[in-house]
Amino acid sequence: xxxxxxxxxxxxxxxxxxxxxxxxxxxxxxxxxxxxxxxxxxxxxxxxxxxxxxxxxxxxxxxxxxxxxxxxxxxxxxxxxxxxxxxxxxxxxxxxxxxxxxxxxxxxxxxxxxxxxxxxxxxxxxxxxxxxxxxxxxxxxxxxxxxxxxxxxxxxxxxxxxxxxxxxxxxxxxxxxxxxxxxxxxxxxxxxxxxxxxxxxxxxxxxxxxxxxxxxxxxxxxxxxxxxxxxxxxxxxxxxxxxxxxxxxxxxxxxxxxxxxxxxxxxxxxxxxxxxxxxxxxxxxxxxxxxxxxxxxxxxxxxxxxxxxxxxxxxxxxxxxxxxxxxxxxxxxxxxxxxxxxxxxxxxx
Amino acid sequence: xxxxxxxxxxxxxxxxxxxxxxxxxxxxxxxxxxxxxxxxxxxxxxxxxxxxxxxxxxxxxxxxxxxxxxxxxxxxxxxxxxxxxxxxxxxxxxxxxxxxxxxxxxxxxxxxxxxxxxxxxxxxxxxxxxxxxxxxxxxxxxxxxxxxxxxxxxxxxxxxxxxxxxxxxxxxxxxxxxxxxxxxxxxxxxxxxxxxxxxxxxxxxxxxxxxxxxxxxxxxxxxxxxxxxxxxxxxxxxxxxxxxxxxxxxxxxxxxxxxxxxxxxxxxxxxxxxxxxxxxxxxxxxxxxx
Numbered sequence: 001x002x003x004x005x006x007x008x009x010x011x012x013x014x015x016x017x018x019x020x021x022x023x024x025x026x027x028x029x030x031x032x033x034x035x036x037x038x039x040x041x042x043x044x045x046x047x048x049x050x051x052x053x054x055x056x057x058x059x060x061x062x063x064x065x066x067x068x069x070x071x072x073x074x075x076x077x078x079x080x081x082x083x084x085x086x087x088x089x090x091x092x093x094x095x096x097x098x099x100x101x102x103x104x105x106x107x108x109x110x111x112x113x114x115x116x117x118x119x120x121x122x123x124x125x126x127x128x129x130x131x132x133x134x135x136x137x138x139x140x141x142x143x144x145x146x147x148x149x150x151x152x153x154x155x156x157x158x159x160x161x162x163x164x165x166x167x168x169x170x171x172x173x174x175x176x177x178x179x180x181x182x183x184x185x186x187x188x189x190x191x192x193x194x195x196x197x198x199x200x201x202x203x204x205x206x207x208x209x210x211x212x213x214x215x216x217x218x219x220x221x222x223x224x225x226x227x228x229x230x231x232x233x234x235x236x237x238x239x240x241x242x243x244x245x246x247x248x249x250x251x252x253x254x255x256x257x258x259x260x261x262x263x264x265x266x267x268x269x270x271x272x273x274x275x276x277x278x279x280x281x282x283x284x285x286x287x288x289x290x291x292x293x294x295x296x297x298x299x300x301x302x303x304x305x306x307x308x309x310x311x312x313x314x315x316x317x318x319x320x321x322x323x324x325x326x327x328x329x330x331x332x333x334x335x336x337x338x339x340x341x342x343x344x345x346x347x348x349x
Numbered sequence: 350x351x352x353x354x355x356x357x358x359x360x361x362x363x364x365x366x367x368x369x370x371x372x373x374x375x376x377x378x379x380x381x382x383x384x385x386x387x388x389x390x391x392x393x394x395x396x397x398x399x400x401x402x403x404x405x406x407x408x409x410x411x412x413x414x415x416x417x418x419x420x421x422x423x424x425x426x427x428x429x430x431x432x433x434x435x436x437x438x439x440x441x442x443x444x445x446x447x448x449x450x451x452x453x454x455x456x457x458x459x460x461x462x463x464x465x466x467x468x469x470x471x472x473x474x475x476x477x478x479x480x481x482x483x484x485x486x487x488x489x490x491x492x493x494x495x496x497x498x499x500x501x502x503x504x505x506x507x508x509x510x511x512x513x514x515x516x517x518x519x520x521x522x523x524x525x526x527x528x529x530x531x532x533x534x535x536x537x538x539x540x541x542x543x544x545x546x547x548x549x550x551x552x553x554x555x556x557x558x559x560x561x562x563x564x565x566x567x568x569x570x571x572x573x574x575x576x577x578x579x580x581x582x583x584x585x586x587x588x589x590x591x592x593x594x595x596x597x598x599x600x601x602x603x604x605x606x607x608x609x610x611x612x613x614x615x616x617x618x619x620x621x622x623x624x625x626x627x628x629x630x631x632x633x634x635x636x637x638x639x
Contacts, residue, residue: 068440070447115620118627121439122382122582126574127623130616133571141609249567250454253447260444306462312455312563319451326441326448327433 011189013182030178034170043166044282046238049177050231052274055258056184056267057227062256063265064188065220066200067116068125071132072255075225077247078105078135079232081145084242087154094156102229109225113218132252140244150243153236166238173234180227185267187223196220200265228255250315254281257322263334272333277318284314352483354604355597360489362596363496367551368573369580369588370503371544376582377520378540379431381442385449387570389426389545390552391563392453393419395461397553398468398561408471415553416546423545424538432534458563465560474557492554499550500589507585516540568612572599575615579622581629590631 004010014020034042054076061067082101086092092100108131115127139145156163156172163169187193195216198206207213236242254277262273288294288310301307329335368386375383383389397415400406406414426449434441474488507513518526519536527533551573552566559565572595580591595615603611622629 062440066440068443115624119623122376122443123578123623123627125382125443126578127620129571130575130619134613134616137610137613250451253451256444256447301459305459308464309459309462312458315451315455316459317455319448319453319455321448322451323430323445323448326437326444327430327435330441 013185027178030174034167039166042170043238044279046166046170046173046234047282048275048278049173050234050238051255051258051278052271053177053180053231053234054228054255055262055270055274056181057224057231058255059259059262059264059267059270060184060187060196060227061220061224062259063263063270064193064200065196065217066203067217067220068121069112069128069221069224070125070249070252070256071112071128071130071135072224072228073247073249073251074132074135075105075109075228076232076235076251076255077139077244078108078225079229080236080242080247081139081151081232082229083233084151084153084236085144088151094158098230098233101233102226105229105232106222106226109221109223110218112225113221116217116221117214129249129252133249136244136247136249139247146243148244150241153240153242156237163237169237173238176230176234180230181267181271184227188267192216192219197265254318257318260322260325261332263332264330266331266334268337269332269334272337276333280317281314284317285311287311287313350604351601352481354600356480356483356485357489358597358600359593360485360492360596361600362576362593363493364551364555364569364592365572365576365595366589366592367496367499367547367554368569369577369592370500370585371548371551372574372577373582373585373588374540374544374547376577378516378537379427379442381431381439381446382574382577382582383449383544384443384446384570385426385453386544386548386573387566388450388453388457389419389422390548390570391566392422392457393545393549394468394552394556394561394565395457397549398461398466398556401469402466408469412553415549419545419549420542423541423543427538427541432537454563461563463562465562468553468556468561470553470557488557495550495554499547503547503585512536512539572615575619578619578629581632583628583632587629587631591629 009015014023033045037045054072058069058072061069079098079101082104083094083098086097086100087094090097112128112131116124119127140148145151156169163172188196195206195211198209198211199213199216199220203213203217239246258273258277259270260273261277262271263269283290288298288307297310297313298307301310325332331338368390371390372383372386375381375386393415396418397411400411400414401408430445430449431442434445437445470488472487472491474486477484477486478490507517515526515531516536516539518529518531519533519540523533526536551569555569556565559569573592576592576595577588578591579595580587580589582588595618598618599611599614602614
């Protein structure tokens with residue numbers, strides 16, 4: 001059943017009828033979801049979908065190409081501000097604006113990819129981190145970008161239709177997420193994707209095999225930044241308002257956390273990571289409203305900590321998840337999923 | 350004007366130098382840039398604050414308490430998390446320290462809240478001495494002197510003590526060091542404790558200038574990191590010089606070019622240095638072999 005007889009069978013997107021079935025079920029579920037779910041969950045789904053885009057993009061860079069980026073909040077910010085400014089200043093239609101903004105982000109990714117040719121590990125981490133911080137600082141100080149006050153997003157319209165509610169946004173966001181994820185999965189099965197993986201495994205060996213390091217390393221950065229740019233553009237409209245403090249250093253770490261939790265080098269893992277961690281983030285944001293646990297935490301905070309600092313518990317839990325996963329399950333949720341699958345497949349052996 | 354900028358640049362630079370030293374000491378032994386360094390220092394500073402203000406101990410007692418806490422924290426993190434990672438690559442090590450950063454940040458902002466506090470420091474920031482064309486506050490003088498003293502102690506430590514030499518041996522080649530009877534794990538613990546304490550000194554010296562809140566060390570950490578990269582992540586002297594250079598360059602830029610974009614200089618410097626001299630100004634270039 002698992003035997004592949006030729007190359008095209010190997011690179012097929014869905015290689016069995018059962019997978020086709022589940023694939024169609026997924027599409028059906030995604031379409032019907034906003035009609036049956038309450039408003040807040042639709043908002044949550046939008047948030048998840050946007051984070052899935054960033055996670056997939058970052059995974060291309062970190063998981064598949066083996067480079068590290070602590071500056072993805074910067075690309076995210078470029079996407080968000082770029083889209084909004086292109087729409088308000090140049091009056092471009094939304095789709096054109098978001099794609100243009102994503103290409104601007106990709107250009108910055110390409111530029112950041114250049115030092116990556118000579119740097120590795122810690123040095124690359126600090127260079128990308130500096131980039132991310134610099135972007136936030138520049139945006140916060142330049143009046144074009146609204147300074148510290150931020151920018152309001154314009155109306156999001158397609159011809160005569162104006163998208164306003166989360167439900168209407170949902171279809172736009174989910175379609176884009178779907179296409180971007182599919183594109184990433186396909187990209188990884190092409191020559192380009194294999195070049196990325198070769199660079200991750202050993203860049204010197206890849207170079208001797210004829211992989212053009214300059215081209216593919218910068219390309220990985222550009223593609224990853226493009227994804228973050230698209231996600232940023234959508235995020236601006238999800239919030240309806242952007243300001244520089246949204247795109248801080250912590251956000252970059254969160255993105256990296258999504259990738260790690262999902263599983264390095266797996267698109268499916270990125271989806272799981274983005275969805276699960278966004279859910280966790282939104283739940284922990286209102287941790288004091290949780291039944292039982294919330295009240296206990298509040299009384300604990302009153303006695304030992306501060307109640308105003310309680311939402312920071314998210315930071316603690318995220319940090320713990322990162323550390324524990326890296327130490328005990330480096331493949332993340334995807335590794336967990338694979339092991340569960342194998343366990344049931346071979347049960348009772 | 351120039352001398353004034355130079356003097357205050359040196360004073361800030363000495364803080365960067367301390368943070369850079371703390372990072373380099375860990376980097377040389379554990380081969381990981383410790384992104385949690387800033388939050389470790391911040392937490393220790395908060396401990397000093399609590400002992401000093403809430404429990405009303407004297408400054409000396411609070412300082413000692415904070416140092417003990419810093420050392421314990423460093424050893425704890427190394428022992429509980431970093432040592433557990435089996436066969437770690439550089440990415441997972443960086444991630445573990447980023448995890449520390451988040452945990453410690455969360456703990457501090459949960460415990461002390463986001464409002465800004467004042468750490469009363471026995472040396473005043475407002476009384477100044479005239480030094481020819483420049484004025485310098487007592488606090489800045491204290492910062493400069495303490496930093497220099499600390500560097501001198503470190504120099505003596507690495508040159509003349511048994512532990513210091515064992516530490517250098519471990520940094521050069523851990524396996525060979527272990528064959529020669531050095532308990533490298535214990536050395537690693539001591540390294541983390543030492544680095545955490547140096548960071549805590551930087552935090553306590555910084556707190557009276559900045560305001561004490563959980564974001565205290567976020568930017569200084571990055572500056573210290575840039576300083577380390579500027580001087581070279583593998584040399585202690587280079588990292589210290591990098592700190593002073595960064596402080597002065599940054600201040601001159603702020604004075605003559607643009608005060609608004611002063612904090613971006615550091616990042617510009619990192620990217621430039623990394624492009625042209627990836628190992629830093631004062632370190633030998635190291636080429637990885639296959």
